[in-house]
Amino acid sequence: MKILVIHGPNLNLLGEREPEVYGRTSLADIDKRLAGLAEERGIEIQTMQSNSEGAIVDAIHEARTWAGGLILNPGAYTHYSLAIRDALRAVRLPAVEVHLSNVFAREEFRHRSVIAPVCIGSVCGFGRQSYELALNGLLEYIHSRTEAR
Amino acid sequence: MKILVIHGPNLNLLGEREPEVYGRTSLADIDKRLAGLAEERGIEIQTMQSNSEGAIVDAIHEARTWAGGLILNPGAYTHYSLAIRDALRAVRLPAVEVHLSNVFAREEFRHRSVIAPVCIGSVCGFGRQSYELALNGLLEYIHSRTEAR
Amino acid sequence: MKILVIHGPNLNLLGEREPEVYGRTSLADIDKRLAGLAEERGIEIQTMQSNSEGAIVDAIHEARTWAGGLILNPGAYTHYSLAIRDALRAVRLPAVEVHLSNVFAREEFRHRSVIAPVCIGSVCGFGRQSYELALNGLLEYIHSRTEAR
Amino acid sequence: MKILVIHGPNLNLLGEREPEVYGRTSLADIDKRLAGLAEERGIEIQTMQSNSEGAIVDAIHEARTWAGGLILNPGAYTHYSLAIRDALRAVRLPAVEVHLSNVFAREEFRHRSVIAPVCIGSVCGFGRQSYELALNGLLEYIHSRTEAR
Amino acid sequence: MKILVIHGPNLNLLGEREPEVYGRTSLADIDKRLAGLAEERGIEIQTMQSNSEGAIVDAIHEARTWAGGLILNPGAYTHYSLAIRDALRAVRLPAVEVHLSNVFAREEFRHRSVIAPVCIGSVCGFGRQSYELALNGLLEYIHSRTEAR
């Protein structure tokens, strides 16, 4: 099975951007650790980063032909991208929303997600580990669904 | 005369995406029927689909040099893309907003359009036929304006 | 098949009332054109106008015994008549909401419809042609439903 | 003593309208049962149904000359008819608001009543029995007031 | 010149209804005093009362053929009747909104008028005299307009 991991806008600056909020781990570090974890779990991950809402929608669409699930850190698009929300609903792949920081402890506008209602679950506040917890959660979810059939 | 038909985000998945909401007609079917209708009416249509807000703005801009009107299904951008709204106002072409589903019978956030106020009218809820009604309405509008001069 | 066309409050003044918003066509003109279109399509229409919310509710009720669908321009009742909304839901006839002007380009209070959520679709902004597009849309809808059985 | 029972808009379709919400009892059934209950209690009831806000206001006005109390199912007018509210306050008869369905478990807009604040109480959610409970409650209220003098 | 005076819902109970708010003057008293004042001013008035929104809309429509102005106490319709608002705008007669009580010193919902924005002015809080001040104001307004031509 393959999982697509999408890093949304501004995450390419990770490690460099506001380290007091987001920590000093780079995106490459996160992807590497996720790849290691994926190998352990016997699956494959593919990662992509984009600052463009349209490109994220495209990636989600394309994933419907090859991926078994999605991990998505929508960055600032969390709070307004109904286009990404519709894309997730359209492809009907199980998806998990991830945030590095605890968005609920930050500005008011970061407390509302338009993406979360179309995901199976969400993980936030654990820094780079948020992705790893999300991957574990997603795989467990997929397995339980497969078994249930 | 030429009319530009713009299909917004996620409409490329039509027929496949949530068929209980959007039906089983594909975008190609819609475009083909519109082309047939255009031929009957003695005009030409050009269609494009994009998941990217910026690309839709670009297409609207470009249309100002060759199109006599616009038909636009803004998808999720309906509800927040002030950039598309400004583009429509900037080019001053008559435009019609189209939705396949009855957006007013769906989630609260789909009841508000930032695009509609800069269109001449809107049609929603008739599935693929929404486009055809919109094209007829737009042409009638353009003719009445031409005659009035 | 018969279709009921209901013109809501103040539409009796059409042609005379705020022509810069509503145009100079009278209600009689609209009804005549709709009758012609109906004949072409091999159906019959019956039209009524009332300024009274209760009379519109009564007309909708009565239509359930003889009409195959409804076209409704609720005028100002669009924005608050829950009684008309309940009537539409009660009779379960397919209905289309129609507006002559683009209500979304007018006062804020005209942007919200309590009627639209119980219709199959809506058409606005095309002047008298709004009714004709609505009739075409409604018939197409009814046919597709009939065929689907 | 006489009690006026007013059935508001769309209640004439009872039994036929959305039976999954309102049940299959007709208005005639309800009125008959109420009449029976009235007889048992040694009073008389008079019932009326109207889809017209104005007619309901008129009925309330007229009742002030002969009725000892009112039972009112305001239907959709519950949520906006300040005219009915003013009428109830004007006649100063004890009134009970009744709803067949549990309005609080339905659409958001049905949670707010402009009528309830000018009634002595309200009963909702018990189907046809709502009226009977209301009648018992109203009579008890009237008796306690009479005794208190 | 003729002026139409419209008394809205529940005003037929005047003198009898909540006298601590509305005083003990009856509607007949008010109409009589207005007729006297009209005679003094060399004009004619016609008065009507209705509890029905639709009937008030009809009366406003009809007045456009014979009246030079309107005085309107919309009662509870003040706060939601967009149909009456549209009727006033449609007939383009100068109109004055009148209230017996100071609506701004009463319930929150009485502070908002959907009618006032389409009138030339409003008078409230002076009991029966509100009508007389309104008539004087309306006549003065009409004269100043006539002189200005």
Add this chain to the structure above:
Amino acid sequence: MKILVIHGPNLNLLGEREPEVYGRTSLADIDKRLAGLAEERGIEIQTMQSNSEGAIVDAIHEARTWAGGLILNPGAYTHYSLAIRDALRAVRLPAVEVHLSNVFAREEFRHRSVIAPVCIGSVCGFGRQSYELALNGLLEYIHSRTEAR
């Protein structure tokens, strides 16, 4: 069959507390009358009063093993106790919300119930009789359900 009657916070002071709002009947009086009514109807009631949200949740949970229905006067918890709401939904017993006073005629914050949406119905404004009407309504509901099987 057994019915649990729960009296929420501050109801232990009944008869003593704000008698101009709640009357002079004590809780013991109410319970006694309910017991009499239960006997007449051939059922049993058990009553409890608590000022503690948690204790009310506990009582609702426990009732799922022995009760056929619930009558609940949630007092002030009506307006915010989502924990009680969740408890009612969890045990899936038919429940009726009861209020002694007409909450809709009191402070704004008393107009909203978070409990009502998970009940079958509600009765308010009839003083101690509210409970009796609620018991009658609940029993009737349970019987109609039983017969329907």
Add this chain to the structure above:
Amino acid sequence: MKILVIHGPNLNLLGEREPEVYGRTSLADIDKRLAGLAEERGIEIQTMQSNSEGAIVDAIHEARTWAGGLILNPGAYTHYSLAIRDALRAVRLPAVEVHLSNVFAREEFRHRSVIAPVCIGSVCGFGRQSYELALNGLLEYIHSRTEAR
């Protein structure tokens, strides 16, 4: 008897300021006409204008020792001066709120008055005549109160 007439902020520019809204009459003209009317009615008026909230509060306070009533055009202070509101309530003189223009037909923020709830009534939209109607209304009110004693 003496009446104090207070003209609030920016009214000193009357005749010169936005004549399309406020007309070309100057404040001196208004005061002169009011003085004439006062003479006719056998009373005296004193007028003052200030752009300062504090000075208006002072004037209202001082009036409690010599005036029988107040006419107040609070200008922009209408919408936020709780200090003027408190002053009016403190002196307990009958006051009438006056506006030259129909504030309800202007910007949203002009629809709300914090002053009106503590006045006996208000008059707006009649240009300079608003003051004259207000004076007549105020005098009538004072006389009716005097007679009632």
Add this chain to the structure above:
Amino acid sequence: MKILVIHGPNLNLLGEREPEVYGRTSLADIDKRLAGLAEERGIEIQTMQSNSEGAIVDAIHEARTWAGGLILNPGAYTHYSLAIRDALRAVRLPAVEVHLSNVFAREEFRHRSVIAPVCIGSVCGFGRQSYELALNGLLEYIHSRTEAR
């Protein structure tokens, strides 16, 4: 190290309560799996369940003397218990908010958490696995903090 796991109101009914939302796993199952996981990780967990807000506050307070961190499923208290929020802030232990279901895909009132802003992170939507992910996340967080010293 010891971790306190708190299950909030109604979670005692897990497995039995709304299984279509919360699944069929019981609380005992969850606690057992967590204990197993804790053992693997070389730590100890203590679990408690309460329907009482005060008891949850007490448990949090007490934990400050012996626990290294908290896992909290606040159930319905998530949305209004500022007392629990203050307790968490007062004890300054790292805490993780957990929900079995995806609260963002449920009723509007479940989208807002007053607890999340004082936690280090949150996990929701993974059923019983939410707790396990939370425990892993919490331990990782505690270790990274310890190493950083």
Add this chain to the structure above:
Amino acid sequence: MKILVIHGPNLNLLGEREPEVYGRTSLADIDKRLAGLAEERGIEIQTMQSNSEGAIVDAIHEARTWAGGLILNPGAYTHYSLAIRDALRAVRLPAVEVHLSNVFAREEFRHRSVIAPVCIGSVCGFGRQSYELALNGLLEYIHSRTEAR
């Protein structure tokens, strides 16, 4: 005379909890100082602390039989406990709301008190001294009431 002093949720941690907000004085210190002050004033105080809303309601109820007044620091319950509000209103003892910190200078949700409207007054922001000022204020209030009889 006896006064009941109630310390609400989380106040048991005083001195230890967020000392930068609440200072380093413990609850025992506060109670001791209050006892001393009480002795000086010739009265007696009884203090209690609870984290449970229900227990606070119980304590207020019980106080009606022996206390002459209440001092209440409702902690987080300040902002939502309508049950405590109703308890205060029910017992009709003079009560003073107290806060150690200036709640108006903290998070938005701490600016609103549901308790304050049923107290005679409130004191906040003076740390432990808030209680002492409140006690002085309460005693003065009680004396002035006694003298007034």
Add this chain to the structure above:
Amino acid sequence: MKILVIHGPNLNLLGEREPEVYGRTSLADIDKRLAGLAEERGIEIQTMQSNSEGAIVDAIHEARTWAGGLILNPGAYTHYSLAIRDALRAVRLPAVEVHLSNVFAREEFRHRSVIAPVCIGSVCGFGRQSYELALNGLLEYIHSRTEAR
């Protein structure tokens, strides 16, 4: 040390204005008692009253050169004078907000203070005694600060 006491708008009418709300004590009485209390405490107070927002700002500014603290009853300015708020923040003197009445038990608009967030604390509801409690609280605060250095 010197303390400035500022009485805001309408307080000059104290004793005379709405005695049922504010009591019969005059401002001179309050000032006299405060002077007495100041003498006891070995400090000096200076008092001023103004109905003008600007004059209050000026007084606050000037106080920064000679006063050790401020006691401020902002009257109606409490609810909107951001200019006074900015002045308090600018001079950085410890200030206490005072109200004679319990503002939280009055009109909704009196529940919000724009001044409180920049004060050290507030006292309301104790009539004239509010000032005395505030003075005691302020002095205690200043002493604790001085000692802490």
Add this chain to the structure above:
Amino acid sequence: MKILVIHGPNLNLLGEREPEVYGRTSLADIDKRLAGLAEERGIEIQTMQSNSEGAIVDAIHEARTWAGGLILNPGAYTHYSLAIRDALRAVRLPAVEVHLSNVFAREEFRHRSVIAPVCIGSVCGFGRQSYELALNGLLEYIHSRTEAR
């Protein structure tokens, strides 16, 4: 040409007041630099500062007889002084709104300006330089207008 520069409330304390927000430049420094810049540009400036809303209104009025434009830092009045807004609209001089700090990066209430809509533009966030940019912008605007004639 002459330009009036108005410094609103609390700006007299500039340099001394919250220097971390407003910097250490005094108002005299700003005025001196503006005078120098004015001389360079061949115009004259006149400056005034007031803490009083009324005095600012007066100054704006007076300027209409001699000034070619206005530069206004309304301080806290920015957010509520509709009187100043009306004054600017009344005199019809081109005006520029100026703020030293970036008001949009401060408290929520500072994000809304009632003054900006009646200015030609605004400049904020550049400290004392905000005034200089505003002066340059205003002069350029006036010249372009003059040339356009």
Add this chain to the structure above:
Amino acid sequence: MKILVIHGPNLNLLGEREPEVYGRTSLADIDKRLAGLAEERGIEIQTMQSNSEGAIVDAIHEARTWAGGLILNPGAYTHYSLAIRDALRAVRLPAVEVHLSNVFAREEFRHRSVIAPVCIGSVCGFGRQSYELALNGLLEYIHSRTEAR
């Protein structure tokens, strides 16, 4: 030093688009004048225009390696692009928000900027000159920061 100037969506149509709002200057004119001004000031500018949110985010990111500051006209993205806001915060370059028109005098939705809070300041309403004032302001800001080190 180099400055990046970013022109957001629809600005490519400048001069052609709604000239009554935006004037007749083209973007090339603006860039040319800015280049001239830059040369005078001894710096370099680089300009870019894009209709794509993602491309603007990319440009801001890239600028962190070579630019000393940013001038940004975010067009319609001003009002919702949290992605651009996050990008600005991430790169930590001083940025100035620029608008040609006075956005505060236009539609309500243009009054709110999500970008302004992360800029050092903003300039709006001066047409093409807005950019020049912004450049001067930005350079002055950068110099003062450099000197301060």
